[in-house]
Structures are given as structure tokens and as C-alpha cells.
Amino acid sequence: MKKKLFYFFITTLCLIGFVSCSDDDEDTDIKFLYGSEKVSSVSVTSVDKISVETRNAKGTYTVKSNNEEIATAKIDEYEDLITGKKDFRINIQGIKEGSTSITVIDSENRSATLKVDVIIKTVSLMITSQGASVEAENGTPEDQPAIDKVTEEIKSKLAPIGGGFKLIYASQYEGTLIYYPNIQKLSEKVEGTFKFEGNEATERMILKFFYNNTEYVYDPYGGSALTYSTRTSEVRVVFMRDFTNDYIGMTKPKIKKASGALFMSPRITF
CATH class of the missing domain: 2.60.40.3440 (Immunoglobulin-like)
Structure with a gap:
């Protein structure tokens, strides 16, 4: 009986050794x-x-x-x-x-x-809110109604809340753009192009959208000095657009800077 147990013990050790060696060999791959x-x-x-x-x-x-x-x-x-x-x-x-x-x-x-x-790299962005910032030169309380009016005008010029953009990259810096006025109606869409370009003045990248025979220039990094109609925890991407030149002839009040912004949430696809 002792001999049988001893034989079993030795056999087991050999099997363990064989398995261990096999694992070691496999680990060297x-x-x-x-x-x-x-x-x-x-x-x-x-x-x-x-x-x-x-x-x-x-x-x-x-x-x-x-x-x-x-x-x-x-x-x-x-x-x-x-x-x-x-x-x-x-x-x-x-x-x-x-x-x-x-x-x-x-x-x-x-x-x-x-x-x-x-x-293929694609990025889908849903517009969750809009924003606008208007700065008047030497503004007074009496100027506020005019500033509020400009603020609402800027928002009306932006792509609407509930709309979205899909960027389909052809290269690292450009590709096809699909604009959806309402992502609940995906059959209603406009195709165009997008392109990232360097801005020598700011040493930053700007993003150009071209659709509906119009070019839209955005700062894709944005800022936080904005008044916005709504804001949610989903907002992760900000595209800012400069509207200062649209109001350069305005004198009462004199507009020093005017900006609009789209707050967007990335989506897997739409």
C-alpha cells in the first residue's frame, strides 16, 4: 500500500512538473x-x-x-x-x-x-444648448435692452438645440460633414465639408464648416465667459463663433465683442 501511495505521489509530481513546464514554454511566446x-x-x-x-x-x-x-x-x-x-x-x-x-x-x-x-473615424455631436456673450464699450444700464436683443439675435443665427453634426474623417484634418437640423428626423440632412486649420494670430486650430453654400468658422475649444439658455451635465464640447463683425456698425451701444456658442454632447452615432 505504501509503495502504491509513493508511486502515486511521484506520478503526480511528474504531471505537475510537466504542466508547469508546458506553461513556462507557453509564456515564452x-x-x-x-x-x-x-x-x-x-x-x-x-x-x-x-x-x-x-x-x-x-x-x-x-x-x-x-x-x-x-x-x-x-x-x-x-x-x-x-x-x-x-x-x-x-x-x-x-x-x-x-x-x-x-x-x-x-x-x-x-x-x-x-x-x-x-x-472610418466618425464623430457625432448633438446640440444640447446655445450660448451668447455680448460686450458693449462703456455700456450703461440703458444699453441692456439693446444688448439683450443682440444676444437673442446671435442665438437665432446658431444651429438649433436638438440638431447635430456628424464628422466623417477623410484625413486627420478634414472630411465630410452631415448637418441635421433635428436628429429626431435623420432623413432631413444637409451634406457639406469640414476642415481644421491653424490660426496664426491665436496659434490655435479653427474649425470650418461649409454647408448650405455658407462657411461657418468655429473655435472648437471655446471658453466659459458665456450666458447660456440651458446647460446640462451632458455638455462636453463647445464650438464658439465670432459675431463681432455683424455688429461693427452699431453705435448705441457700440459692440466691442459678440460671440455665440454651441454646447454639444458626443453620441456614439446617429
Whole structure:
């Protein structure tokens, strides 16, 4: 009986050792990490870039995209903020919609493949409220009715609450725009274009919408010095528009600055 138990004990140890060795062998395979998670596939938009890291690659390694018309891949050296050591990661740049893969080969000629899905970047924004700010030069209490009138006029010139915009990116800075006067009626829409441009005077980006044969110029970063009709916790994006030139001839009161704003909430899609 003792011999049988001893034999069983030894056999069990051998099995445990075999499983452990198998796990160790498996852990030496090249793996990909996105964030802190092991992944076998990733998604990136057609105008964005993501970074993935490798684990268990021996020595130096190379990376190649299997279809550079869909996505490119390059090795990037960086410094770990915690350890201060130099390390490497793979930057994957989306090019156009489709699926491909990248292959890593290390110095021992071992390889691993990561699937890459490239999707079209779209941003949907629903208008949740409007705002307006009017500054008069040497304004007096008697000027307030005129200022209030200008404030309401500016709001009437803005896209309405309940409307929305969909931006479909063709490149990092421009693409197709779809304007919906009411997102509850998606069949009623106007197509146009959008484009981000640098503003040399402010050293910031401006956003130009073109639809209904009209160009609308916005500051997509906005500000908080506004009086707004409604405001909700959903508001996350502000587009400001300058209306000062519309009232440059006004003398009573003399308008120093006039701005309107759209407060918008991002949506997954509409």
C-alpha cells in the first residue's frame, strides 16, 4: 500500500512538473500588449495612431505590416517613466478602412502576428444648448435692452438645440460633414465639408464648416465667459463663433465683442 501511495505521489509530481513546464514554454511566446492587456487583435481609426508593446521578444526585433495601404507599423524607442530605461513599442497608423495584420520577428527568428482592423473615424455631436456673450464699450444700464436683443439675435443665427453634426474623417484634418437640423428626423440632412486649420494670430486650430453654400468658422475649444439658455451635465464640447463683425456698425451701444456658442454632447452615432 505504501509503495502504491509513493508511486502515486511521484506520478503526480511528474504531471505537475510537466504542466508547469508546458506553461513556462507557453509564456515564452511573443505576446502583444495594448494598455496592460494581452491582445491578439486591435482596432484603430483611419486617421489615428495607437501603440502596442511586445513581451518575450528575444534581442532586437523587426515589424512589418502585411498591407501598408490599410495600416503601417513602425518600432518606436521610448523611455519608461517608472524605470527610466529605454524600451521599444510598435506604433500602428491607420490608413484606410479594412483588415490586415502586423508580424514581429525577433533575433531568434520567432514570429508573432497581430490582427489590425481599421475603421472610418466618425464623430457625432448633438446640440444640447446655445450660448451668447455680448460686450458693449462703456455700456450703461440703458444699453441692456439693446444688448439683450443682440444676444437673442446671435442665438437665432446658431444651429438649433436638438440638431447635430456628424464628422466623417477623410484625413486627420478634414472630411465630410452631415448637418441635421433635428436628429429626431435623420432623413432631413444637409451634406457639406469640414476642415481644421491653424490660426496664426491665436496659434490655435479653427474649425470650418461649409454647408448650405455658407462657411461657418468655429473655435472648437471655446471658453466659459458665456450666458447660456440651458446647460446640462451632458455638455462636453463647445464650438464658439465670432459675431463681432455683424455688429461693427452699431453705435448705441457700440459692440466691442459678440460671440455665440454651441454646447454639444458626443453620441456614439446617429
